[in-house]
Amino acid sequence: MKFGNLQNIIYLIFPIILLLTMILGMKKRKDILKALKLKNKKYISLLKVLFLTLGALLVVLALLSPQKEIEDEQVEVKGMNIYVLIDTSRSMLTEDVYPNRLEAGKRVLANLVQSLKGDRVGFIPFSDSAYIQMPLTDDYTITQNYINALDTTLISGGGTELYQALELAEKSFEEIGSENKTVIVLSDGGDFDKKSLDFVKKNNIDVYSIGIGTSEGNVIPEYINGIKRGFIKDENGAAVISKLNSDFLQKIASENNGKYYEVNNLIDTSKNFINDTANLERKNQRNEKTKNYEKYYQYPLALGMIFILLGYLLKEVIKDEE
Template identity: 50%
Template sequence: MEFGSMSNIKLVVIPILTILFIILGIRKREKILEKIGWKKDIFIMAVKGILISLGTSLVFLALLSPQKLKEEENIKVQGSDLYVLMDISKSMLAEDTYPNRLETSKAELRGILDNLKGDRVGIIPFSDSAYIQMPLTDDYFMAKNYIDAIDSKLISGGGTELLEGLKLANKSFEKTDAKDKNVIIFSDGGEKNQEVLNYVKDNKIKTFIFGVGTDEGSVIPIDNGFIKDDKGNVVVSKLNDSFLKELAKESGGAYYQLDNLNNNNYKKLIQDIGKLDKTSQREEKLNIYEKYYQYPLGLGLIFILIGYFLRRREKEGEYV
């Protein structure tokens, strides 16, 4: 026997608080009855408390989803290999999307992971340079932990070296013998780079790009104020999407706007990814479990109801 939802262990606070409230309630009631000179039925009070406490504990046990392994089955999984290139340059801290462009991108990426099935994902943050933060994997839970760790301080500098990220992704694809090379990019844009265009064409990399930010733009906050130019003027960073759109088109991919009004475009991406050839094929072991949560859940509810409707009556000078 094992538990399938150990993430609910934090809910253990519920039966603990329930027991504490029952104990406090009983003591408070005893004091009130003593003051008015009434006697109480200790046995009924104890049974009522035990039933509700036990019932609550059983419901908590059900939330942990007790289960037993029934059988194992080998299944074939097909999917696409996808590398996510996340721009973490200083301009991604601009707050024209809430709370800023980088956090908006991370939230959108979580939405993508929630809707992928069988696809392997890798993460490459880039700025003045790039590195593989997470290699290709279909462990989306682990991927979300990596996403939480992404910030603008992972790489020093404030530039945008997209080409370096593309080269890292391409090398990884070649090691896996991937037939298709698909890259998802989150960036607020930059000047046209012919070298980048040539690289994706020569290496047949398909780019799906999220342009993050707005045309109006925003200042870029830093610890001691805002980023300024050489003349001392505060820099306003605006979305520069012309090159991003060209890159997506020339590579055979797609472009998506990502701002406060358009923050669910990952759904369009999922549709586009669904049309890709599923070149990543592997066998995985599927464990089939028999669930037993319904037994402690049903018994727990019965105990709670009995305890709740169990009534006691206290009268002056007598037990009932």
């Protein structure tokens, strides 16, 4: 026997409070009756306390959802395998999108994950290098913790090395024998990268790129110990202006069956991603075990209500002392 809602165990405090309150009430009533030279039948008072307390305990037991595992069921699940490649280079701190490009990207990523159903998703941050932060999973409840952890300090350096992130995604796809290879790139584009274009085409990876920023761009803030200390400057002492490289992102998306989207303060076409992928064939199939339980909450609940009703209906008989 297992309990499906152990978090409700906190409600045990109510039967305890009820028991203590009724015991104190009995003592106070006894003193009052004694002063008035009256008495009542103790066993009725004790039964009333017992029934009400036991009833409350049984209701709490029902809230804990007692259940018994009866069998495992094999379920066939179809879905895409999606790796999200998140640019964490310093240019993503540019504030031409509120509050900056990285935070806007994290917001877009959270919305995308919330709209997935059956697809597995993984995260690969990249800058001067890349690593798999979250492997492919369909447990969407844990993704927000990984999204919150995304930061420009995760990877040393400030470049944009997309190729390495694509390599990691491709290796992971190969290891699981994925027929669908879908990648979402969240980036401001960085520099034109022919190596990445060739890699995507060679390995038949569908890239859905989301450009975050504006064509006008802005200066890149410089942070020291988490505090903004001016702007990043070039060798001549001039502030570096980072602009959205939408041309590269559009090019890499067009290599196969992908699509380009853009996000800034005025538009957010990334919302169309789910609609654009909804009708794609889900070739990847996997069998997952689901646990089936027989629930028994109705029995303690019904019994508890009966005891509470009995306790409520019991009337104490008061008479003069003999």
